[in-house]
Amino acid sequence: MKKFRAAGSIIGILACIVGVYFYLSDDGGLKLSLKKNDPVSTKEAETKIEKSFETPVSSKVTADYETMNDEELIQEVHNMSHQKVEADKKWGSSEITADKVQKLYEVIKNKDFKKRSNKQMLLDILEPWTKKDFTNSVSAHNRVWSHQKGNIGKATRLLTPQEELEYIEKEFR
Known part of the structure; x- marks a missing residue:
């Protein structure tokens, strides 16, 4: 049971970190996953x-x-x-x-x-x-x-x- 609680706590902490990132980033954090090659001039x-x-x-x-x-x-x-x-x-x-x-x-x-x-x-x-x-x-x-x-x-x-x-x-x- 303690293993499940520890795993749950780690998942909770990670979810909070991700949530804070999305909250603080201007683009909702989408640049990380959607960025392709930089556009050429x-x-x-x-x-x-x-x-x-x-x-x-x-x-x-x-x-x-x-x-x-x-x-x-x-x-x-x-x-x-x-x-x-x-x-x-x-x-x-x-x-x-x-x-x-x-x-x-x-x-x-x-x-x-x-x-x-x-x-x-x-x-x-x-x-x-x-x-x-x-x-x-x-x-x-x-x-x-x-x-x-x-x-x-x-x-x-x-x-x-x-x-x-x-x-x-x-x-x-």
Whole structure:
């Protein structure tokens, strides 16, 4: 019986210590259990995204673009746009790199498409990307999404640099 009383006393003391901690801490003590990695600054996220963009890609990956049909090329651009935009649902992902953007642009520019408008849509999307300008990513995603008759997952905004970096790390690292 004495063992149970001693155990009960120890548990009671520990409960009091925990209670005092929660009472005195500004956040209710939740930081201890919920804290993940420290968030990166916008500048740090932008630097890491730039480094990711400049990462060389195997010529095998980009050589595959030459054998893709029109719809596969459209899907590749759609998958790449997911890295840059917020949408309720995203199916498919392909990392955006300088090598891939340049190769896609060249392949599309030199390919005969069944529909000239599809070729022009992709060139309009990719041309700014070849200059590291992704400000068109929401409209790019939604043009492709509409072309594919999407009804779930419309892009609503650009991701913040921190959100994009998180997406890159989750999907590609």
